Amino acid sequence: MSTAVWVIIVVIAIVVVAAVVAFLVWPMLRRQRLRRTFGPEYDRTIEESEDRKAAERELSERERRHAKLRLRELSDDEKRVYTTRWVEVQERFIDDPSGALTEADRLVTTIMSERGYPTENYEQQIADLSVEHAAPLGHYRAAHEIVTRPAESEVSTEDRRTAIVHYRELFQDLVGVGGQENKDVKS
Structure with a gap:
């Protein structure tokens, strides 16, 4: 055989090996990326599904849907207004725990809406929030x-105090504020 034929065989072999490696490595890289993006939500979704691939497809679909949302950050003024309202919710808790909890739920939903998240359906809220706010999502579920x-x-x-504390985690993540000024209801 000529040198050219050997070169072609080697190139084809390299391409085949590279394709096989890519085929084997791609799912692992995808899985790692999804784990990084979704954190504990990745594990939760996998556990709830009977099929890992189907669960990972669902998470990828969440990312696609999320990318289509017209999300925005809150302005500094909006952050101040919402932080003030959150402090009022916590202060109200002393005299009206039930009313404060209802208001905390409303406030978090209002902030989601202001940021551009659809708020009509709880399950869709969870799916949409999971892409960028996966860390406090367990808290939101517990409060809900x-x-x-x-x-x-x-x-x-x-129970109501616990729910307020859980809502606070998502509130802080959505608004982008630290926790010091919002710790009136003790954890």
């Missing part, structure tokens, strides 16, 4: 579970 307990269920003042 307390707020939406059936009327016949007992919701104690301690």
